[in-house]
Amino acid sequence: MDEPVFTPEFTREYEIICPVGSGGMARVYKARQRSLERIVAVKVLSPLAFTEEDSRARFDLERKLSSQIKHDNIVALLSFGDLAGTPYLVFEFIDGMSLRELLNRRNRLPVQQALRIARDIAAGLAAAHAVKIVHRDLKPDNVLMDIKGVAKISDFGLARSIRPNKQSQLTKEGIILGTPGYLAPEVIRGEPATPGSDMFAMGVLLYEMITGSLPHAGSSDRELLMRYVREEIRPLSASGVEVPEALEQLTALLLKRDPAARPGSATRVGQALRQIQEDPSRPLPTELGAPQQRTSAPAKTVAATVTIQAPPRRLKTIKVTRRTAVRALAGLAAAVLLLALSIG
Numbered sequence: 499m500d501e502p503v504f505t506p507e508f509t510r511e512y513e514i515i516c517p518v519g520s521g522g523m524a525r526v527y528k529a530r531q532r533s534l535e536r537i538v539a540v541k542v543l544s545p546l547a548f549t550e551e552d553s554r555a556r557f558d559l560e561r562k563l564s565s566q567i568k569h570d571n572i573v574a575l576l577s578f579g580d581l582a583g584t585p586y587l588v589f590e591f592i593d594g595m596s597l598r599e600l601l602n603r604r605n606r607l608p609v610q611q612a613l614r615i616a617r618d619i620a621a622g623l624a625a626a627h628a629v630k631i632v633h634r635d636l637k638p639d640n641v642l643m644d645i646k647g648v649a650k651i652s653d654f655g656l657a658r659s660i661r662p663n664k665q666s667q668l669t670k671e672g673i674i675l676g677t678p679g680y681l682a683p684e685v686i687r688g689e690p691a692t693p694g695s696d697m698f699a700m701g702v703l704l705y706e707m708i709t710g711s712l713p714h715a716g717s718s719d720r721e722l723l724m725r726y727v728r729e730e731i732r733p734l735s736a737s738g739v740e741v742p743e744a745l746e747q748l749t750a751l752l753l754k755r756d757p758a759a760r761p762g763s764a765t766r767v768g769q770a771l772r773q774i775q776e777d778p779s780r781p782l783p784t785e786l787g788a789p790q791q792r793t794s795a796p797a798k799t800v801a802a803t804v805t806i807q808a809p810p811r812r813l814k815t816i817k818v819t820r821r822t823a824v825r826a827l828a829g830l831a832a833a834v835l836l837l838a839l840s841i842g
Contacts, residue, residue: 501525502542506582512540512588520544523553523655528591537593538576542586557585560655564589566629571622573652584750592652594645597703598638606710613775615641616704618649620768623700625691626651627764630661632781634661634691636699637680638706658691678719679712683727683755692755697764708745709737713753730755742778744770751786761786 506573511632514531519526527540543557564575577588633654656675682698705713713731716722731753734746748770754760761767770786
């Protein structure tokens with residue numbers, strides 16, 4: 499990806515130290531903000547993405563949505579601007595590692611550590627959901643750990659507002675954004691993402707932290723997606739890891755295929771996680787398993803292009819024909835699924 503041109507106005511305020519990450523839409527740099535003498539992260543829209551109207555609009559939406567959330571478990575947006583027309587965002591710099599890096603080093607985490615991280619994630623999601631924002635791409639890469647071990651949710655590049663009549667929706671009907679392995683079944687079927695979809699992704703993270711693997715495996719992204727729609731999740735205990743019964747029950751609730759059967763409040767999930775930390779033998783609060791009112795629209799059978807962020811272990815483009823999709827999903831989901839790398 500071409501390097502952005504940092505203007506004199508920008509360099510008077512920010513000194514670029516080094517690049518720290520990049521994707522299809524943007525590059526992130528570690529920088530020093532001169533006026534406040536602090537280290538920050540600068541996210542710059544890539545020149546290639548700048549030529550795409552959808553990428554520019556999504557980058558601008560990330561700015562608007564990120565500015566609405568103020569919470570210790572959300573990476574804070576500090577400022578924004580443009581480099582001769584190319585937009586950039588300035589975030590707090592997290593001096594630590596991503597949850598992905600932590601899992602790569604340790605494979606799986608001790609139960610108490612996983613519970614602590616999951617509580618932070620639940621608190622961050624509660625803050626986002628309180629202002630009617632759905633993250634839509636919760637995964638280990640987008641959870642950053644600071645040097646104190648506090649987890650913060652990052653990258654609202656695929657987020658959407660669910661406020662009534664809110665004119666901030668960029669995803670067209672039949673387009674699915676997210677990462678295979680962390681997408682909720684209803685999203686794979688083409689329904690709109692809701693807070694319940696984020697709760698499912700959180701359940702996947704909890705499962706992965708404890709077992710070292712995703713709830714389902716597949717030889718391809720297509721097979722993985724099909725399994726999430728068609729098959730129930732294996733219980734935590736089937737992985738051979740000893741966990742409290744309440745934790746097994748909570749994870750199973752978060753990973754329910756029916757979004758109406760999942761816990762409806764990230765705050766309550768955080769409270770349940772704390773209870774499990776403090777008293778593992780205490781039963782899970784019964785209200786967590788109460789059916790929630792369905793907020794997703796019924797699935798439609800449509801021709802769909804599925805733009806998906808593939809996980810690091812598998813980066814490729816796959817096309818699923820109508821015949822394959824119908825056979826695998828028994829009439830559910832889209833007629834055409836196209837998986838394409840789309841990193842925001």
